Amino acid sequence: MKNKKPLAENQMFVAVLASVISIAVGLLFGYILLLVLNPAKAGIGMTAMLTTGFSSLDQFGKVLYQSAPLMLCGLSVGFAFKTGMFNIGATGQYTIGAFCALLGAIAFQLPWWACLILSLIGGAIWGIFPGLFKALFNVNEVITSIMFNWIGMFLVNLLLANMPIMLASAWGASNSDRTANLAQANPGAIIPKGGLDRLFGNSSWINISVFIAMLVAVICWFILEKTTFGFELKACGYNKEAAKYVGINANRNIVSSMIIAGALSGLGGGLYYLAGTIQYVLEKKTLAMGFNGIPVALLANSNPIGTIFSSLFISYIQVGGSAMQPNFSSESTDIIIAVIIYLAAFALLMKGVITKVLKGKGSTTQNADSAAEAEKEEKA
Amino acid sequence: MAEDYVIEMLHITKEFPGIKANDDITLQLKRGEIHALLGENGAGKSTLMSVLFGLYQAEQGVIKKDGKEVAIKDPNDANRLGIGMVHQHFKLVECFTVLDNIILGVEDTKHGFLQKDEARKKVMALSEKYGLRVDPDAMVSDISVGMQQRVEILKMLYRDNEILIFDEPTAVLTPQEIDELMEIMRGFKKEGKSILFITHKLSEIMAVADRCSVLRKGKYTGTVNIADTSREELSRMMVGRDVEFEVKKKAVQTGEVILSVKDMVVASKVHDNNAVRGVSFEVRAGEIVCIAGIEGNGQTELVYGLTGLEPLKSGSITLCGQDITNASIRERSRLGMSHIPEDRHKHGLVLDYTLEQNMVLQRYREPAFQNHGVIKFGEVRKYAEGLIERFDVRSGQGPQTIARSMSGGNQQKAIIAREIDKDPQLLIAVQPTRGLDVGAIEYIHSQLIAERDKGRAVLLISLELDEVRSLSDRILVIYEGQIVGDFDSVGMQELGLYMAGAKRKNKKDGKEGKAS
Numbered sequence: 001m002k003n004k005k006p007l008a009e010n011q012m013f014v015a016v017l018a019s020v021i022s023i024a025v026g027l028l029f030g031y032i033l034l035l036v037l038n039p040a041k042a043g044i045g046m047t048a049m050l051t052t053g054f055s056s057l058d059q060f061g062k063v064l065y066q067s068a069p070l071m072l073c074g075l076s077v078g079f080a081f082k083t084g085m086f087n088i089g090a091t092g093q094y095t096i097g098a099f100c101a102l103l104g105a106i107a108f109q110l111p112w113w114a115c116l117i118l119s120l121i122g123g124a125i126w127g128i129f130p131g132l133f134k135a136l137f138n139v140n141e142v143i144t145s146i147m148f149n150w151i152g153m154f155l156v157n158l159l160l161a162n163m164p165i166m167l168a169s170a171w172g173a174s175n176s177d178r179t180a181n182l183a184q185a186n187p188g189a190i191i192p193k194g195g196l197d198r199l200f201g202n203s204s205w206i207n208i209s210v211f212i213a214m215l216v217a218v219i220c221w222f223i224l225e226k227t228t229f230g231f232e233l234k235a236c237g238y239n240k241e242a243a244k245y246v247g248i249n250a251n252r253n254i255v256s257s258m259i260i261a262g263a264l265s266g267l268g269g270g271l272y273y274l275a276g277t278i279q280y281v282l283e284k285k286t287l288a289m290g291f292n293g294i295p296v297a298l299l300a301n302s303n304p305i306g307t308i309f310s311s312l313f314i315s316y317i318q319v320g321g322s323a324m325q326p327n328f329s330s331e332s333t334d335i336i337i338a339v340i341i342y343l344a345a346f347a348l349l350m351k352g353v354i355t356k357v358l359k360g361k362g363s364t365t366q367n368a369d370s371a372a373e374a375e376k377e378e379k380a
Numbered sequence: 381m382a383e384d385y386v387i388e389m390l391h392i393t394k395e396f397p398g399i400k401a402n403d404d405i406t407l408q409l410k411r412g413e414i415h416a417l418l419g420e421n422g423a424g425k426s427t428l429m430s431v432l433f434g435l436y437q438a439e440q441g442v443i444k445k446d447g448k449e450v451a452i453k454d455p456n457d458a459n460r461l462g463i464g465m466v467h468q469h470f471k472l473v474e475c476f477t478v479l480d481n482i483i484l485g486v487e488d489t490k491h492g493f494l495q496k497d498e499a500r501k502k503v504m505a506l507s508e509k510y511g512l513r514v515d516p517d518a519m520v521s522d523i524s525v526g527m528q529q530r531v532e533i534l535k536m537l538y539r540d541n542e543i544l545i546f547d548e549p550t551a552v553l554t555p556q557e558i559d560e561l562m563e564i565m566r567g568f569k570k571e572g573k574s575i576l577f578i579t580h581k582l583s584e585i586m587a588v589a590d591r592c593s594v595l596r597k598g599k600y601t602g603t604v605n606i607a608d609t610s611r612e613e614l615s616r617m618m619v620g621r622d623v624e625f626e627v628k629k630k631a632v633q634t635g636e637v638i639l640s641v642k643d644m645v646v647a648s649k650v651h652d653n654n655a656v657r658g659v660s661f662e663v664r665a666g667e668i669v670c671i672a673g674i675e676g677n678g679q680t681e682l683v684y685g686l687t688g689l690e691p692l693k694s695g696s697i698t699l700c701g702q703d704i705t706n707a708s709i710r711e712r713s714r715l716g717m718s719h720i721p722e723d724r725h726k727h728g729l730v731l732d733y734t735l736e737q738n739m740v741l742q743r744y745r746e747p748a749f750q751n752h753g754v755i756k757f758g759e760v761r762k763y764a765e766g767l768i769e770r771f772d773v774r775s776g777q778g779p780q781t782i783a784r785s786m787s788g789g790n791q792q793k794a795i796i797a798r799e800i801d802k803d804p805q806l807l808i809a810v811q812p813t814r815g816l817d818v819g820a821i822e823y824i825h826s827q828l829i830a831e832r833d834k835g836r837a838v839l840l841i842s843l844e845l846d847e848v849r850s851l852s853d854r855i856l857v858i859y860e861g862q863i864v865g866d867f868d869s870v871g872m873q874e875l876g877l878y879m880a881g882a883k884r885k886n887k888k889d890g891k892e893g894k895a896s
Contacts, residue, residue: 227753228744235741238732244689245719245727246741247710 014358018350023313026343030336034328041327048327049320049336059319061196061203065275067315068209069094072268073293074311075213075220076123076261078302082224083257084237089130089145090265091290092152097123097266098273098280099156105189105274106166106180112189116212116270123266124259126152131258135251141258149286157282168279178279190276209271213311216264220304233257265290295341301348314341385447386411386574387432387463387543392441394427401427402438405600407593409543414565414575416585416606418618419595420789420817425578428595429545432576433465434458464536465545470528472520478531479503479516482538499538506537510567511560525675526557533564544568545576550584551815554674555845555876562588580817582611583846594618619819629829632853635665638806638837639686644695646678646685654693655681657861663806668828668838670852672845674879678861679841680722683810686839687719688712689727700805713742716805720795720812722841728795729783736764736779739798771797772823789820796827807831810841825851845875859884 030049034042053063073090080087100122104115130144160166160179169176171184182190194208224230235243236253243250272289273280296314300306317340321333328336387409394402402424409415419425430436432443434452442449445461452458458465472481479496482503488495500516507514512530520528529549536544546565550558565575565588577589585592586606594601594617601617616622640662648655655678663669673679684690686697688709696705699715707715721727729738740749740760749759764779773793775781783791792812799807809828813821828851832838842848848855857865857878864884867875877883 226755226757228750228755229753231737231744231755235730235733239726239730241726242728242730242741244709245687245721247708247713 014351014354015347018354019344019347021354022347022350023340023344025346026340029343030340033332033336033339037332038328045324045327048323049317049333052320052323053316057199057201058203058205059323061200061206063312063316063319064210065205065207065277066318067311068213069268069272069289070292070296070315071210071213071217071307071311072264072271073290074296074300074307075217075293075304076264076268076297077293078297078300078304078307079220079224079264080257080261081297081302082237083233083253084240085131085134085141085254085257085261087127087130087145087258087261087265088142088294089126089148089290090261090268090293091286091288092145092149093123093126093262093265094269094290095149095152095156095287096126096269098269099159100266101189101270101274102166102179102280105182106171106185107163109186110189112191112274115189115274116191116267119266119270119274120263121266123269124263126266127258127260127262128255131255134258135254149290153286156280157284160280160282178281179273181279182274182276187276189274191271191274204277205275207275209275212271213268214308216267217304217308220264224304229256265293268293295345298345299341299347313344317341383408384411385409386445388444388447389428389432390442390444392428392431392438392443394424394431394436394438400598402431403598403600404441405595405598407600408603409574409576410591411574412569412572413590414569414577414588416577416579416589416592417595418579418582418585418592418614420580420597420618420819423595423618423817424598425595426547429465429547429576429578432458433463433545459539459541462540462542463545464539464541464543466529466532466536466547466549468547468549468551470532472528472531474521475519477517477519478514478523478527481520481531482516482535486539503534503538506534510537510564512537512564525552526554526560529553529561542572543574543576545578547578548580549577550579550581552675552843554879555873556880558584582614582818585614586611596620615818618817629851630833632667633835634667634853635835637662638665638700639663639839640698641686642696642698644682644685644697645693646681646690647693648681653861655861656685658695659858659861659863660695661856661863661866663837663839665805665837666832666835667853668832668840668851669854669856670840670842670848671856671858672842672848672875672879673858675843677858677879679810679858681861682858683719683722683808683841686808687717713802716803718799718802718804718807720792720799720807720809722810722814724788724791724795729791731782731784733783734779735768735773735775735781735783735786735794736760738783738794739764739767739779742798742802767794767797767801771800771827773797789816792816792820792824796824800827800831804836806837806839808839808841811843812840813842813844813847821847848875 027050031042031046034045038045052059054060073094076090076093077087097119101115101119104110104118126148129148130141133139133144134141164170166179167176168178168180171180173181191207191209193206196206196208197203200206224234232243232248233253233256235248236250240250268289272278292314296307296311299310299313317337321337324333385408389405389407392402392405393400405424405428407417407428417425417428427436431438432452434454434457437453443452444450450461452461473484476484479500483496483499488498503516506512512534514527514530514534515523520531529552549561553561562584565577568575579585589606591603591605592609592614593603594614596618604613612622642660644656644659645654646656659682661669671679671682681690685692688707692705696703698704699712699717702715704712704715725731730741740763743749744755749756749763761779767773768778771793774790775786783794786794796812812824812828816824828838828840840851855865855867855875856863857875859879859881864881865878
């Protein structure tokens, strides 16, 4: 009995089982919604959602490609969350990061890696503001970062509208509502595919960005779990008063963590727009990618390694969702995706239920165990 | 055989995930008796009372009122059966008047309007009858803790409760107030009301209770008549072994001045006046100096000022000859200041960190535990295991236990281990035994004495008079932010008068300080 732990106490097992059950329930609800919206096509729609990601190497490449910016936005939200901050400003930092990367690529003709560094810096600068306001004036970071989402988006639109060289029209295309196609403006700024395109059957999507994102996730994990810096950040997040009591400068940590969070989102923007497959379109709404970082981080319980998997999952569902058109409108696929993600976030709740069920079965042996332990204590 | 039991709790079992809080517990309350319920922290007293008060449902066992089985599903059921409870942390609406608080929930209304005249008469009558002095029109936020407790008691009486539960009622009171409370409880007994009295304090049980039931680790150890028992027997029943009551310590041998405070002024967060108003004192190596006082007289702010959690408005602090008035918390810590904080959950621990992480919370930056910013978790583990062994910190999974899941006593031991192992010149201990049971208290006291005997300076801030008297070499009494007394030794009643602000003496005078 000693060398084999009861199943209920195997945290890993319970956590994985809880996630699987939650996702399954989410998919079931999604299916019910499909039946309500369009009964005739529900089966086809569900199949599309579930299989598209694996249906071809090209589509799988797309899953990986889309997961990279999601992963970074998730890391951004999760990192700030570990320090006790709710970074709802990921989308603003992401937008600024994207702009800085494109500025380097098009206006200054820099290579891709230099552009990525620029995106990192741009995002970091956008993260400083909510951090500073919180540290100096105790302004709630949620309010500041929401405002900076809008400021960032309109600032980028304003700058692009006044920088003709950035727009597609300056590089041989006719439209001036979006940035230049990198293939024409600066092919050297496109993130290399590293031979992956051949591996993925000439997928137009795949590049090395997903591996960059994974590497960043591992670095985040290392910082948070292994370093004194991460130790201080988490201490501030869990209990700011206790951190202060042991002499940790909580305000400096708030600013540092927001800078890092901003840099992560910014890098996400750089990775997405330097892929060469998409151009930044001047629009009057904030980009969804940054907000999608929130469920990614929540699903992963803010764990950087978990973020890798949760972003792959959400990316997979999104690719599947886009394949459901035209049978279902893009709005209804968004609703279904939201339902699935929402229920997947019930994993924590499910964890408690599973533990209870497993405990119920094994309760007799456990009581015997604890009784024996209590006896030992008495003797000692 | 046919005893007149007003409440019987028979074979109560209540389980929480992973722990049996109550395991087959039987408690029988006679009509018109004061029945004490004694047990260490985590022995299951509060759980048992919560079952009786309808906050929890027991898995097994029955509750009988007047010999008839009853179901208590929520506090309303309990109220209907005449069961009332004064909680350890009062449940009062701060911005309501005393009268409003008493009638809240059972207000008389006429066409939807409050009718308070009848209520006022009833409250005043009750107040008169039992000697529970209150001002019905005062705001609860403005009245003393003692009066707040009287309001809680009046709440029970107003609802015509016959069975009164007191959950650690004396923890927040001065000696005089405790005596008053005991008198009030005796009054209730005369009226035929039955009282359940939960406490850690053996002296109070001996003074006021008729019988006492003892719980240990969720199990029932027995019920004894107070007349036939002794403190020693009760503590043995509670802890399972003999407990030392008298703190043994060597004669004091003071050395040089370690801490020197001059004219310290600290602002208050709750009102416009300063919380600490020009306090000066010294603590020497090898002595325990105790600051005694009733809660809320500036002790908290005094400690915040000393440790750097709050800035001083004026005055200066010197530690080991260095001026630390404006030093950072980390700097003070480096110069040899350790601080066992008043609130272990707010300041002392990161509850979601593991025990080992909490144990290196003061030291993780030292080269022994980190290399270029990377924490050496192997070293941390070894260090934590050493501390756990030396300070006998008990927990479910050793160094990897999440601090939140540990018992209060062991959490406190972990903090004390961490702070003492820093090898401080000055140890500031703020209510280090608050809410702990006799076993843990005994241990913590011995650790403080050991530090003193090593020649360290110890500054103890405590509300517990027994603790103040048995540990301190010197007593400073604080009242409304000022030191009003400075004694080498002093009588209990005398000390109470100083704490209540009825007497004051600023210059040290051995003769006058002696007990009268």
